[in-house]
Amino acid sequence: MRITEIREKAVKLDVNIRNAVFAFDDMTTSIVALITDVVRDGVPVTGFAFNSTGRYACGAQMRDRFIPRILRQDPDSLVDEARGNFDPDAVLRAMMFGEKPAGDLERSVGIGTIEVALWDAMAKIEGLPLHRLIADRYGDGTSADSVFCYVGGGWYSPGETPESLKDEMRGYLDQGYTLVKAKVGGLSIDDDVRRIETILSVLDGGHQLAVDANCGLSPARALEYAERLKPFGLRWFEEPVHPVDFDAMSGFVAAYGNPAAAGENLFSVEDFRNLFRYAGFRPGTDLVNIDVPQSYGIGTCAKILETGRSFGWAPASFIPHGGNQMSLACALGFGMGMCEAYPHVFGAFSGYADGARVRDGYLPAPQLPGVGFEGQNELYSLFRDLAA
Amino acid sequence: MRITEIREKAVKLDVNIRNAVFAFDDMTTSIVALITDVVRDGVPVTGFAFNSTGRYACGAQMRDRFIPRILRQDPDSLVDEARGNFDPDAVLRAMMFGEKPAGDLERSVGIGTIEVALWDAMAKIEGLPLHRLIADRYGDGTSADSVFCYVGGGWYSPGETPESLKDEMRGYLDQGYTLVKAKVGGLSIDDDVRRIETILSVLDGGHQLAVDANCGLSPARALEYAERLKPFGLRWFEEPVHPVDFDAMSGFVAAYGNPAAAGENLFSVEDFRNLFRYAGFRPGTDLVNIDVPQSYGIGTCAKILETGRSFGWAPASFIPHGGNQMSLACALGFGMGMCEAYPHVFGAFSGYADGARVRDGYLPAPQLPGVGFEGQNELYSLFRDLAA
Numbered sequence: 001m002r003i004t005e006i007r008e009k010a011v012k013l014d015v016n017i018r019n020a021v022f023a024f025d026d027m028t029t030s031i032v033a034l035i036t037d038v039v040r041d042g043v044p045v046t047g048f049a050f051n052s053t054g055r056y057a058c059g060a061q062m063r064d065r066f067i068p069r070i071l072r073q074d075p076d077s078l079v080d081e082a083r084g085n086f087d088p089d090a091v092l093r094a095m096m097f098g099e100k101p102a103g104d105l106e107r108s109v110g111i112g113t114i115e116v117a118l119w120d121a122m123a124k125i126e127g128l129p130l131h132r133l134i135a136d137r138y139g140d141g142t143s144a145d146s147v148f149c150y151v152g153g154g155w156y157s158p159g160e161t162p163e164s165l166k167d168e169m170r171g172y173l174d175q176g177y178t179l180v181k182a183k184v185g186g187l188s189i190d191d192d193v194r195r196i197e198t199i200l201s202v203l204d205g206g207h208q209l210a211v212d213a214n215c216g217l218s219p220a221r222a223l224e225y226a227e228r229l230k231p232f233g234l235r236w237f238e239e240p241v242h243p244v245d246f247d248a249m250s251g252f253v254a255a256y257g258n259p260a261a262a263g264e265n266l267f268s269v270e271d272f273r274n275l276f277r278y279a280g281f282r283p284g285t286d287l288v289n290i291d292v293p294q295s296y297g298i299g300t301c302a303k304i305l306e307t308g309r310s311f312g313w314a315p316a317s318f319i320p321h322g323g324n325q326m327s328l329a330c331a332l333g334f335g336m337g338m339c340e341a342y343p344h345v346f347g348a349f350s351g352y353a354d355g356a357r358v359r360d361g362y363l364p365a366p367q368l369p370g371v372g373f374e375g376q377n378e379l380y381s382l383f384r385d386l387a388a
Numbered sequence: 389m390r391i392t393e394i395r396e397k398a399v400k401l402d403v404n405i406r407n408a409v410f411a412f413d414d415m416t417t418s419i420v421a422l423i424t425d426v427v428r429d430g431v432p433v434t435g436f437a438f439n440s441t442g443r444y445a446c447g448a449q450m451r452d453r454f455i456p457r458i459l460r461q462d463p464d465s466l467v468d469e470a471r472g473n474f475d476p477d478a479v480l481r482a483m484m485f486g487e488k489p490a491g492d493l494e495r496s497v498g499i500g501t502i503e504v505a506l507w508d509a510m511a512k513i514e515g516l517p518l519h520r521l522i523a524d525r526y527g528d529g530t531s532a533d534s535v536f537c538y539v540g541g542g543w544y545s546p547g548e549t550p551e552s553l554k555d556e557m558r559g560y561l562d563q564g565y566t567l568v569k570a571k572v573g574g575l576s577i578d579d580d581v582r583r584i585e586t587i588l589s590v591l592d593g594g595h596q597l598a599v600d601a602n603c604g605l606s607p608a609r610a611l612e613y614a615e616r617l618k619p620f621g622l623r624w625f626e627e628p629v630h631p632v633d634f635d636a637m638s639g640f641v642a643a644y645g646n647p648a649a650a651g652e653n654l655f656s657v658e659d660f661r662n663l664f665r666y667a668g669f670r671p672g673t674d675l676v677n678i679d680v681p682q683s684y685g686i687g688t689c690a691k692i693l694e695t696g697r698s699f700g701w702a703p704a705s706f707i708p709h710g711g712n713q714m715s716l717a718c719a720l721g722f723g724m725g726m727c728e729a730y731p732h733v734f735g736a737f738s739g740y741a742d743g744a745r746v747r748d749g750y751l752p753a754p755q756l757p758g759v760g761f762e763g764q765n766e767l768y769s770l771f772r773d774l775a776a
Contacts, residue, residue, distance in 0.1 A: 026453075027486070055488065056494075057452075061444075064444070064445075065414075098415070100602075100603075100653060101602075101603040101630055101653055102603070102630065102632055102653040103492070103493030103653060104491070105491030105493060105494040106444075106493040215488075215489040215490070243489055243490035244490055244656075245661075246662070265489055265490040265491060268632075270633055273633075274632060274634070277635065
């Protein structure tokens with residue numbers, strides 16, 4: 001068995017939103033098709049993935065470095081003979097040849113996207129949903145029937161009014177969600193507090209709301225937000241400060257007291273270890289976000305969880321970044337605490353299987369082999385065209 | 389005055405060397421020409437730069453994001469009216485639009501290379517060597533007539549023998565250098581110690597030799613090297629461990645005692661601040677390396693030095709990574725402790741002005757306006773073709 005070809009293409013995200021630090025106007029993502037010579041149902045198994053959202057397409061790195069480094073290997077060296085499937089660690093090692101340590105993001109997105117596409121193919125080869133394959137390899141082989149899913153909403157939109165914001169939140173509740181997240185840090189603190197009060201007016205209480213500053217606050221301003229937002233008893237406060245300013249994070253955690261979250265802008269085992277070491281984060285209270293395709297993929301996610309375990313962190317304290325089928329498979333397969341959804345925000349690149357419905361906050365586990373992109377008509381048409 | 393065009397091109401490095409962690413076989417770099425409408429000596433001023441060595445070409449990011457973001461600005465917004473020259477901070481802000489915090493290297497190389505090319509143009513507009521312009525903007529306007537320069541040599545080469553290694557080192561001494569650096573970590577510790585003893589046999593003592601593990605040692609192995617190499621009294625021990633494993637670095641520093649060095653694989657103010665905070669580094673004893681074009685460029689280098697100052701670090705404790713005219717300008721302009729040279733290693737991309745000679749370890753300051761690439765015939769021909 002061998003990987004016969006890997007194709008990639010940059011696709012523009014058709015979105016018009018902003019958070020505390022930037023607008024998504026020109027944002028792109030790379031879609032990948034990894035074609036194998038393994039035949040299932042009469043056709044060669046092809047794995048798919050995209051590079052999540054918020055970091056730009058990375059086709060040049062894939063074309064110039066990662067794809068040729070895989071295809072020039074002896075195919076047998078990329079196979080796990082005992083399991084009769086590809087060996088994701090060997091494929092990762094091949095892609096990492098000639099790379100200096102650190103500075104990860106320049107390569108971790110391209111490598112991670114190809115790696116997730118490989119796992120999609122591996123799961124299809126075994127006829128399993130990806131979450132089951134992940135649970136087989138890294139857990140006890142079982143994965144839950146559903147996972148808690150919250151909405152990453154409340155973006156700053158042009159023309160927003162208190163009524164439109166309340167309508168947005170009511171819409172999420174009507175869709176079956178029981179926890180929503182809203183942006184902070186893009187307005188004055190007084191305006192942000194008023195916005196939170198507006199949202200809370202349609203919720204049952206602070207436990208139904210999380211906030212996300214997308215690293216947009218200075219250390220001093222983060223402390224002001226900590227003081228002003230603490231009385232609301234929100235579910236968590238995400239990324240108050242710069243992702244690697246661990247001292248500022250630690251100061252925020254101490255001042256805020258309530259749960260904090262961070263991690264979606266860390267991309268390596270070493271960076272996450274620094275978060276565990278230096279950020280003042282409390283296992284069991286705070287939450288760790290991880291963007292799997294942007295951080296070298298599923299094998300590295302397992303290593304990050306293992307590193308977390310050595311610092312006292314359970315998988316249930318992790319949340320995958322990116323509301324999509326890949327993060328859903330990781331949440332279920334690794335036993336993470338919940339996953340995220342962005343209804344109507346990132347177009348084809350957000351959301352889950354077309355028929356999937358959230359009930360009382362829980363999203364059912366996908367049953368299709370692989371990631372399950374085949375159940376997302378609009379997104380899958382992009383992949384199908386790439387593989388054709 | 390305006391930037392009329394920015395061109396880039398990937399060039400393959402023609403080298404065949406390795407350090408503890410990888411080979412340079414497929415390494416590329418991006419060369420940049422930033423063309424302005426300012427006329428000097430009858431021709432439009434053009435700034436040049438390349439993205440140093442060890443990280444791959446980054447043309448896609450420049451073409452897709454950084455160059456269009458500069459060229460779509462109102463040209464007046466990129467000019468520092470008071471100084472009658474371009475405003476590098478405004479150009480950096482333009483390039484950073486739409487970028488998420490952290491994960492710096494994915495953009496810091498492309499942005500830094502364009503930024504250094506801008507400084508080359510700015511210095512040419514003022515008719516000054518770049519080191520003088522840097523000293524004007526960030527210091528007292530003066531820069532030294534020469535700077536201490538050591539050789540980054542002793543790479544692991546196919547077919548190396550003790551005699552060839554000694555010949556290499558004698559050659560550096562004959563060329564006027566008084567300090568050399570050699571790789572460690574690519575052999576067994578016993579073989580590395582023998583190699584160090586071989587090199588020391590042609591030097592005056594440990595103060596003439598530094599070593600560099602290029603982050604290739606595990607924390608435990610780094611401690612073994614600390615113990616075995618401590619008695620040699622070497623000038624410094626560079627990058628024993630992973631660049632952001634600050635705990636391992638701190639453990640190494642405590643065990644080794646003698647001077648350590650690190651930093652060339654950090655790419656942002658925030659990452660350097662973590663080095664100052666967590667690595668156990670001692671101002672006045674240890675050394676900090678910085679690759680300027682790979683870390684957002686000269687303006688960010690000034691910010692990193694300023695951050696260092698707040699932790700007690702003087703510019704003299706910094707060494708620019710990359711033995712080339714750009715790092716020489718930074719060493720002189722910022723008053724750093726020394727610079728590096730790689731005679732015959734990175735082809736056109738290493739070395740200084742064709743006529744420049746090291747005397748008693750010191751390299752004379754360049755006098756041509758700008759970086760001074762025009763004094764490097766082989767390299768300048770690449771730039772000239774790009775700008776033609």
